[in-house]
Amino acid sequence: MQDFRNKHCKNEKGGFLVLKIAVLGCGRIGRMHAENIAAHPRASLAGVFDVHRPAADEVGSKLGARVFDSAEAVFASVDVEAVLIATSTPTHADFLEQAVASGKPVLCEKPIDLSLERVNACAKVIGGTKVPIMLGFVRRFDPGHRAARDAIRSGEIGELHQVVITSRDPGMPPVAYAEASGGIFRDMTIHDFDMARFILDDEVTEVFATGSRLIDPVLMERLGDHDTATVVLKTASGKQCIINNSRQAVYGYDQRVEALGTTGMVVSENRRPNMTTLHRADFTGRGAPLLNFFIDRYAEAFMAEIGAFVDAIESGKSPEVGFEDGRLALVLAEAAIRSVAEGRSVKTSEIG
Ligand SMILES: NC(=O)c1ccc[n+]([C@@H]2O[C@H](COP(=O)([O-])OP(=O)(O)OC[C@H]3O[C@@H](n4cnc5c(N)ncnc54)[C@H](O)[C@@H]3O)[C@@H](O)[C@H]2O)c1
Structure with a gap:
């Protein structure tokens, strides 16, 4: 996992530590998350990806963000420090597993999956990981x-x-x-x-x-x-x-x-x-x-959810709502x- 806490990077957002987050999925909620990340004082939008390219292009051009060609490219990129999963529900568990394998902290929209069996299988794959996983229970x-x-x-x-x-x-x-x-x-x-x-x-x-x-x-x-x-x-x-x-x-x-x-x-x-x-x-x-x-x-x-995600990674504490809460x-x-x-x-x- 990239050590966000030790980076002490400062950027144009007023000297705050800034987490570079990429967004997977540029539908109804993905675009909102992308806008929030771009506007957040402690986050920046590292890029977007959507299988429906026009959706990603639209968000990318509106927010001046990089448009990735694949999810694999997002997980492999050194310019991406964390990932927000806002794709359709059946993709969440696979992307969670990929995020953990890549060592990138992840904020995943609810639900993890519609099948408890799949969620339990995912829990086995990622079991014991130190990679922060936060679930999007925004309320x-x-x-x-x-x-x-x-x-x-x-x-x-x-x-x-x-x-x-x-x-x-x-x-x-x-x-x-x-x-x-x-x-x-x-x-x-x-x-x-x-x-x-x-x-x-x-x-x-x-x-x-x-x-x-x-x-x-x-x-x-x-x-x-x-x-x-x-x-x-x-x-x-x-x-x-x-x-x-x-x-x-x-x-x-x-x-x-x-x-x-x-x-x-x-x-x-x-x-x-x-x-x-x-x-x-x-x-x-x-x-x-x-x-x-x-x-x-x-x-x-x-907006506060994005802040809580950044806080968790910065402080090294577990996100206050995680995978087990989703399960x-x-x-x-x-x-x-x-x-x-x-x-x-x-x-x-x-x-x-
Ligand atoms: N927290 C909340 O209150 C809340 C509200 C609405 C939706 N959601 C959740 O957010 C997720 C997205 O919902 P939505 O309403 O934005 O759906 P949506 O259909 O508007 O958008 C989903 C996007 O994901 C893209 N996508 C699908 N498979 C992909 C893949 N393999 N790789 C990359 N992109 C892919 C689609 O092309 C689409 O643009 C769902 O899981 C939903 O349950 C959460």
Whole structure:
């Protein structure tokens, strides 16, 4: 592994240590990451690669970054100190293995893979590596959710008993996306499973889930998927968490976390473009609708995630959200899928 900590390089970004990160995948989220890296005071964009060359060319020319001809060229380049994987999900595990083999620290978008078997095989291949691996569970870096977690850890609500996570998309994804998504639990709830682990700070041992086909029953039936879901999680010490998901909240992207403890409650609320309230004779309420979707809602968090990645490499500490967190979130997804199929609560020990 290249020793980033000992480099003491300074560049045009004001004398900060700067990590040169290349981005694999220039789709919806890859371009956003590339822009964030280019704009980040402690990172620079070492280049981009996409199998769809025009996508990489567009990002490369917009941001003045090198366009690589292959992923192998990225992993072999001495000008690349770290890699961010933002390609389609089925490529993540292979690229993670290649990143580790090349010794380059890696920030990988969620999920590691849709198959727990593949994730476990990947864990074997990379087992024991010292190469930093960070998983893109971006919501951990949301200032509101993080402040809620910090309040709980510092004892401000006493002993934690219950958590409620509301996570609703503004509308159904495109059909092609839904077809390749792996289903609501592996695709959407995966973020909430990680948020539950982050807030509970205790391993989940039991999962009960129920799913319905209320928004697009025909499509959901064809895919064997659900568009509306509720999950109940329980930890070994008895803490509970309820996750409620919908693929369609007509009022916008609804993202809230609430935690109840013995001495109080902490709530991480929705974000809006402004906090203005409207007051009329017959109405008092908020003027501005919720921020549109994840790229807007979690904009600050996506930037903070890049900072946390650089921090981890610079400090030599493990990234605070890593491969095992990605694997455990998928274990909870598999438990939820089994729970829906079998109509019973499932112990995580049954999943492995
Ligand atoms: N953290 C989050 O909130 C969040 C949000 C959206 C997507 N994601 C994840 O990010 C990943 C990408 O999602 P997206 O919405 O940007 O998808 P996308 O389809 O818009 O982009 C994926 C890109 O990867 C490229 N690609 C595919 N195979 C490749 C390969 N072998 N080598 C190089 N490039 C390759 C495609 O050409 C495409 O440009 C997915 O795994 C998704 O689950 C995470």
